[in-house]
Amino acid sequence: MRGIAAAAACCLALALSAAPAFGHAERPSYYPNFNTTTKKYDPLPQVGPPGSVPRYRNSGIALVVCKADSRQRILALPRRTRAERFMRNRNLSYLRHCRYQHIQQAVNGARNGTRILVLPGVYREEPSRKEPDPDPKCKDMYDTSEEHGRAPSYAYHFNCPNSQNLIAIMGDSPSDPDRKCDRKCNLQIAGTARRQDVLISGERSKLNVIRADRADGVYLSNFTIEFSDFNNIYVLETDGFHLNNIVSRYSREYGFLSFASDHGLYQNLEAFGSGDSGIYPGSGPEGHCARYGIEIRNSDSHHNTLGYSGTAGNGVWAHDNKFHDNSTGIVTDSFAAGHPGMPQDCAKWENNQVYSNNLDLFNAERDAYCQKPPAQRDPKITCPTFQTAVGTGMMIAGGNGDITRGNYIYDNWRAGARLFWVPSYLRGSDSTGQSMNSDTEQFDTSNRNSYVDNKVGVRPDGTRAPNGVDFWWDEEGTGNCWQGNVGPNGARPTSDPATLPTCAAGGSAFSTGNPAKQTFQVPCATWNPTDNTDPPGCDWFTQPPKPR
Secondary structure, eight states, rough: OOOOHHHHHHHHHHHHSSSSSSOOOOOOOOTTTTTTTTTEEEOOOSSSTTOOOOOSSSSSOOEEEOTHHHHHHHSSSSSHHHHHHHHHHHHHHTTTTEEEHHHHHHHHOOOOOEEEEEEEEEEOOHHHHHHHHHOOGTTTTTEETTTTTEEEEEHHHHHHHTTEEEEEESSSSSTOTOOOOOSSTEEEEEEHHHHHHHHEOTTTTEEEEEESSOOTTTEEEEEEEEOOOOEEEEEOOHHHHHHHHEEOOOOOSSEEEESSSSEEEESSSEEOSSSEEEEEESOOOOTTTTOOOEEEOOOOOEESSSSEEEEOOOOEEEOOOOEEEEEEEEEEEOOOTTTTTTTTTTTEESEEEEEEOOOOSSHHHHHTTSSOGGGGGGGGGGGOOSOOOEEEEEESOOOOOEEEEEEEOOOOOEEEEEEOOOOOGGGGGGGOOOOOOSTTGGGOSSSEEEEEEESSOTTTTTTOOOOSSSSSEEEBBBOOEEEBBBBBOOOOOOEEESSSSOTTTOOOOOBBBBBBHHHHHGGGOOOOOOTSSSSOOTTTTSSOOOOO
């Protein structure tokens, strides 16, 4: 790596490494297949055991949760159709068995395989709110590392579960070093009516509204969740999870987030009002393109800063979703140090609609409003917590082996899809902890990505809805290719550079990239919501004009 390319890499690395890490400290995390004896990762299965996506269960031990007004709410349910009358009568039957007023109480009383049935009502989990953060009972239960700082350990969350979590499902006994679920596994929490009839409201009282930690087999469904101070739903180090038919709204950071987890399904979800992203499959399972351990389907993520994001979002298959009216629709990246699975690889986006991602959350008026402390803001007003290029449909920032195929990508005023390099200086090491500081290792990202058979600048009904440019690439990497993509009436897509390598020809030959393009991204990385909301020389945070 020499000359201008070297300077661009160093400048980008320095700028991004100097940028603040937003949010809060989390403990070092490990994939479910981490072997505590060998201190290495065991090979992952191609399919099935030891983990699998859990299914909804209609039988087995059940605990019923209700509120004082649940009967009134049930009687007000619609009863026009046979299905509606059945739902209403079933809820009246469940009501006779209600023994809990709070969901956390039912979790505390649950054993492996328990179903928790949540009747119509508003669940604020008042007993959990009384628990202090930090909790002096757990003052010595912290992990400390160079990359993660001082963070509450698993033992902290196990022993003080409601210090940071409104509802905590802790599946592993901390005295057992294997990080495997052995208690409260295969737990199911499900609303029993329509998803709008069961509301779980954090009201910014805790970082996480629901935390499922080493909770293998967890199934969450059929409710609305809101107002976390960080994550509405947080799934961590869990092998087997299923999130189904849930609305997440107005989370200060993330709507649905999984991290260092495997065998997961996001399905029939709606996410909006998130300061970072509505859907975040971070540090996805290491399938190395042989398997996709996390699936996202039939979901709708809109009016967030990012519709979808995933640092080290590996092994994710997202299909038949809508990502629209965000600042950016989809982002996956290799930016942040300390995430297992770096650099990002092997995500696949198929048959999605990615459109109208031009939401202006970075204007001067919003910047001024978001200077207020979170407690003084209207929680329904979204304040961005991460930088992104407004007006972008999809952005791969340092990914490898990603597939973008058969999507509709339109009406994104900056670009339909952007691909650019992230040097390994940012991470300092690879996913095994080995140093990544030699010159040749700096180009370990933005390789072998393909864009195939996408419809760009055109709606599914065939009407024209142009992107600012359909494809933008910084020209770094090897094996990147574009083929079969078409615009309105079969027109050739627009691109920068004007000519893109085809897949039939093997994709791009190795290049260190266009230094002018790479250097142009540098100031954008210094964005800070507190004191640098408009970095000089960066246009990411200005809403682009609508293309003609």
